[in-house]
Amino acid sequence: MKLQNYLREKTAFIENTLNKLLAETGARPSILYEAMRYSVFAGGKRLRPVLVIAAAETVGGRQEDVITAACAIELIHTYSLIHDDLPAMDDDDYRRGRPTNHKVYGEAIAILAGDALLTKAFEILAGCPVPGDDGKVIQRVIKEIAVAAGPCGMVGGQTLDLLSEGKNVDAETLFCIHKNKTGALLRASVRTGAILTGAGEEELAALTTFAEEFGIIFQITDDILNVVGDSTKMGKPVGTDAQRAKATYPAVYGLEQAKRMAREGKDRALAALRSFDTKADPLRLLVNYLLEREK
Amino acid sequence: MKLQNYLREKTAFIENTLNKLLAETGARPSILYEAMRYSVFAGGKRLRPVLVIAAAETVGGRQEDVITAACAIELIHTYSLIHDDLPAMDDDDYRRGRPTNHKVYGEAIAILAGDALLTKAFEILAGCPVPGDDGKVIQRVIKEIAVAAGPCGMVGGQTLDLLSEGKNVDAETLFCIHKNKTGALLRASVRTGAILTGAGEEELAALTTFAEEFGIIFQITDDILNVVGDSTKMGKPVGTDAQRAKATYPAVYGLEQAKRMAREGKDRALAALRSFDTKADPLRLLVNYLLEREK
Numbered sequence: 001m002k003l004q005n006y007l008r009e010k011t012a013f014i015e016n017t018l019n020k021l022l023a024e025t026g027a028r029p030s031i032l033y034e035a036m037r038y039s040v041f042a043g044g045k046r047l048r049p050v051l052v053i054a055a056a057e058t059v060g061g062r063q064e065d066v067i068t069a070a071c072a073i074e075l076i077h078t079y080s081l082i083h084d085d086l087p088a089m090d091d092d093d094y095r096r097g098r099p100t101n102h103k104v105y106g107e108a109i110a111i112l113a114g115d116a117l118l119t120k121a122f123e124i125l126a127g128c129p130v131p132g133d134d135g136k137v138i139q140r141v142i143k144e145i146a147v148a149a150g151p152c153g154m155v156g157g158q159t160l161d162l163l164s165e166g167k168n169v170d171a172e173t174l175f176c177i178h179k180n181k182t183g184a185l186l187r188a189s190v191r192t193g194a195i196l197t198g199a200g201e202e203e204l205a206a207l208t209t210f211a212e213e214f215g216i217i218f219q220i221t222d223d224i225l226n227v228v229g230d231s232t233k234m235g236k237p238v239g240t241d242a243q244r245a246k247a248t249y250p251a252v253y254g255l256e257q258a259k260r261m262a263r264e265g266k267d268r269a270l271a272a273l274r275s276f277d278t279k280a281d282p283l284r285l286l287v288n289y290l291l292e293r294e295k
Numbered sequence: 296m297k298l299q300n301y302l303r304e305k306t307a308f309i310e311n312t313l314n315k316l317l318a319e320t321g322a323r324p325s326i327l328y329e330a331m332r333y334s335v336f337a338g339g340k341r342l343r344p345v346l347v348i349a350a351a352e353t354v355g356g357r358q359e360d361v362i363t364a365a366c367a368i369e370l371i372h373t374y375s376l377i378h379d380d381l382p383a384m385d386d387d388d389y390r391r392g393r394p395t396n397h398k399v400y401g402e403a404i405a406i407l408a409g410d411a412l413l414t415k416a417f418e419i420l421a422g423c424p425v426p427g428d429d430g431k432v433i434q435r436v437i438k439e440i441a442v443a444a445g446p447c448g449m450v451g452g453q454t455l456d457l458l459s460e461g462k463n464v465d466a467e468t469l470f471c472i473h474k475n476k477t478g479a480l481l482r483a484s485v486r487t488g489a490i491l492t493g494a495g496e497e498e499l500a501a502l503t504t505f506a507e508e509f510g511i512i513f514q515i516t517d518d519i520l521n522v523v524g525d526s527t528k529m530g531k532p533v534g535t536d537a538q539r540a541k542a543t544y545p546a547v548y549g550l551e552q553a554k555r556m557a558r559e560g561k562d563r564a565l566a567a568l569r570s571f572d573t574k575a576d577p578l579r580l581l582v583n584y585l586l587e588r589e590k
Contacts, residue, residue: 027446027447027451028451028455028471029451029454029455029458031454031458032446032450032451032454033446036446079410083406083407083410086406088401088402088403088406089403089406106383107383108383108384108457109454109457111378111381111383111384111406112378112450112453112454112457114410115374115378115409115410115413115450116445116446116450116451118410118413118414119413119441119444119445119446119450120441120445120446122417122437122441123437123438123441123442123445125437126434126435126437126438126441127434127438134430135429135430135431135432135433135434136430137430138430138434139421139422139430139433139434140421142417142420142421142437143418143421143422146414146415146417146418146421147418149414150411150414150415150418151322151327151328151331151411151414151415152322155327155407155410155411155414156322156323156324156327156411158407159324159326159327159404159407160323160324162403162404162407163324163326176323
């Protein structure tokens with residue numbers, strides 16, 4: 001199979017569903033929905049919802065049963081980008097080649113659009129159709145996602161990242177930042193796909209190991225791109241991490257060692273998928289994609 | 296019964312539970328939890344969790360069955376205050392007589408503490424124990440609260456409020472702002488208490504009417520206090536709404552007409568409780584309290 005075709009098919013389904021979930025329905029004031037939609041439809045890779053679907057399919061589930069939750073996770077991811085870009089945080093003017101939310105709508109609306117996306121995500125999760133109509137499965141998934149996105153997950157990681165700027169961070173702090181800031185929601189994406197489609201405990205454990213390795217590789221390769229990437233392809237400037245003295249893998253380990261760590265992580269990620277058949281191929285190809293990506 | 300005793304007993308139970316729910320448990324970085332706790336334990340009246348409990352008791356429910364959800368709603372209320380106070384929003388330096396969150400922890404941490412409280416609230420809701428172990432009831436409550444707090448509720452109301460500053464707003468816009476900004480979460484509080492303890496549809500409808508009237512009275516009396524209140528008792532300056540040309544009931548209707556509207560709302564709120572016995576007395580007394588409050 002070709003990853004490119006798989007991604008094209010899945011992202012079309014995701015875009016379509018996001019569009020329906022974020023219909024304005026005459027909400028007032030419309031500028032709030034406009035700001036929410038501006039960042040949601042800003043050309044993201046949809047990696048998290050793709051992971052939800054690919055994990056579901058790995059254990060024999062159907063994409064229709066996880067698409068709503070997958071899109072809710074993408075809204076949480078988008079809110080985090082809007083807030084991270086704010087002047088009080090990373091103060092970024094561009095993302096994916098377009099002005100950031102607060103550059104277009106102003107700080108107040110950007111904060112509120114982020115708040116609205118986060119809250120909307122939980123509204124959508126609570127309204128998820130569940131196979132077997134089992135409310136407890138949704139309860140479990142909401143908890144999984146909230147823990148991953150909250151103070152012991154993504155928000156905690158972003159806080160630690162901000163506090164670490166300009167400081168000499170050790171390897172343990174670096175790991176802790178990224179495990180929470182980006183790793184937690186990627187892990188929750190994979191687990192959500194598996195839990196919602198009734199994965200067994202062993203399958204869930206294997207996919208969790210995969211997801212944790214995937215999260216680390218994602219961050220290492222993201223950090224490497226900020227050093228050696230092509231800013232035109234990425235739609236944002238490179239070298240910004242070094243300018244801000246951010247805690248990154250190349251900064252702590254050096255570029256070559258960081259690349260080696262990504263390759264070793266790939267071996268472990270693929271090993272975690274050993275017990276699955278070809279239905280896990282999209283997950284396998286996504287790991288390769290991380291190591292070869294240019295944005 | 297004395298409302299004062301009722302409030303003393305309930306708020307002690309609420310404080311105690313909030314304290315347990317926001318235990319640090321070694322989370323990293325601890326400053327994030329410190330900032331979250333700073334605003335949660337800043338001397339709020341706990342009106343929303345009290346409403347959850349009082350509504351539950353009105354339909355024969357027990358406070359133990361709704362306390363977790365009640366506290367989750369208080370966290371959502373607290374997050375909204377932190378974000379509303381930010382320089383990009385209302386730019387308030389004091390709340391309840393203490394410096395606002397961003398004055399103590401800086402803007403970045405204040406934004407993150409708000410984000411963390413909102414997310415934590417949904418984690419707590421998803422972990423709510425439910426009588427009968429029925430996950431679908433929790434799903435319904437989470438949806439109820441998320442809708443009330445989201446773009447068609449609280450966040451939408453705050454956006455419209457911000458956009459209306461300095462403009463001549465009409466009565467319909469004023470109503471729309473407050474129905475969403477403060478009314479929606481008060482309404483969800485009452486409904487959450489009732490839904491979680493198995494209220495019948497007629498009971499729920501009566502309590503919803505009560506809650507909607509309660510929300511309007513709350514906002515009218517809040518607006519009036521900003522005109523005629525005692526800043527020492529309130530812990531924040533008065534006259535700020537007029538300075539900012541905010542959309543308020545006294546500004547749109549005049550002080551005397553606003554007072555009359557509050558009294559008429561009280562009659563309707565009490566009428567909505569007609570079918571309930573003395574178990575609804577706390578709700579009845581709370582309406583009187585709104586009209587007599589000094590902060």
